[in-house]
């Protein structure tokens with residue numbers, strides 16, 4: 001039936017193996033290769049591809065916008081386990097709220113620079129920043145020089161098992177606890193976040209209106225105050241969703257710059273010009289002058305989107321189906337809009353589609369194709385990333401401080417070309433260590 005012309009998705013092209021069963025897709029996802037597989041299928045079959053018996057992947061920009069934007073498809077069963085409390089989240093990321101967080105980020109960025117003299121710790125800085133914001137300074141990984149709480153490990157167990165699996169087989173989410181291996185990863189992270197939440201409440205406010213202040217509604221703006229349990233879930237969503245995505249971007253950015261020395265020199269020159277003697281990269285008022293660095297961040301997010309496949313959407317199984325960009329999508333269909341494949345579609349970014357060319361983002365640049373409606377690293381619409389402004393701000397502080405303070409160079413003999421090929425797609429892309437030597441510069445900042 002799934003291969004027959006009677007199946008509601010029969011008109012959509014795709015390999016036979018994926019039409020028959022979800023097992024092949026599950027195997028690909030288990031290896032972290034979904035983003036590459038989707039890209040390959042789109043290269044072969046075009047912007048609409050059938051990727052499962054009841055699943056599509058779409059990289060046609062107008063259709064992507066209709067799917068993700070207001071009035072589009074639901075987030076579907078994939079998110080059943082999460083409480084999407086968008087209203088409290090929105091309060092947590094207003095301009096005023098972000099200004100409250102700035103000293104926290106600046107403090108950790110400074111600590112990073114001092115510890116970098118000894119060891120490269122970008123990976124754990126993100127833990128401390130999010131520990132500060134969400135749980136009142138819970139982790140202290142930089143101070144200890146390592147991830148003492150083992151949170152990195154808990155996050156990867158959670159990502160590689162529960163999240164990847166429920167993305168492939170949405171109906172499995174409510175039954176995850178039945179799979180001991182998978183359930184353990186999910187449960188360990190849940191218990192950990194509950195403990196942190198209790199600690200944060202016992203410790204009382206940090207004096208800063210941090211993220212916890214908003215997600216637990218300390219100001220009492222909601223009619224019904226969120227329970228400790230649901231604020232703990234939000235706290236951990238912040239640590240997982242906000243820290244790994246940001247560090248993925250920073251690590252890829254360093255990799256792109258060191259692999260393209262002329263761009264590395266140009267970014268450094270810009271930072272040295274904007275922050276002259278005594279000026280401090282933690283001064284966010286100067287960040288809008290960092291045009292070339294911002295272009296490099298965009299180009300990094302284009303080629304290495306931290307969520308390479310994005311969260312799927314679904315057509316309500318109880319509906320009569322939906323028409324998207326002139327095509328009928330039957331009820332119950334899962335729809336992917338994978339940023340990795342979309343961003344590398346030459347119909348939207350051309351020439352040098354697969355190459356790091358940050359100039360395409362500079363004002364006045366004249367590339368044959370530069371369609372920003374196809375640029376969705378933070379997704380689109382009502383469920384897009386609430387933290388994108390904060391993420392950009394954090395990246396600008398840390399990267400400009402890093403380049404102002406150190407000369408960076410790949411460790412001799414490091415397989416830098418192979419590094420990008422080892423990125424894996426477990427909802428947030430995972431990476432192997434990027435080995436970089438750091439030599440303090442004269443302008444080293446503490």
Ligand code: HEM
Pocket residue numbers: 084086089237238241242243245246249305306307310311312376377378379380382383384385386387388390391
């Ligand atoms: C470069 C860094 C980041 C990237 C690329 C990124 C990307 C994304 C994407 C693509 C989504 C939507 C997923 C979907 O549509 O299924 C999302 C959702 C979300 N992000 Fe981010 N994110 C980043 C940083 C952050 C930060 C720093 C925070 C918090 C301070 C944050 C908080 C959230 C939350 C709460 C959601 C869920 C929104 C909702 O469901 O309404 N993110 N992010």
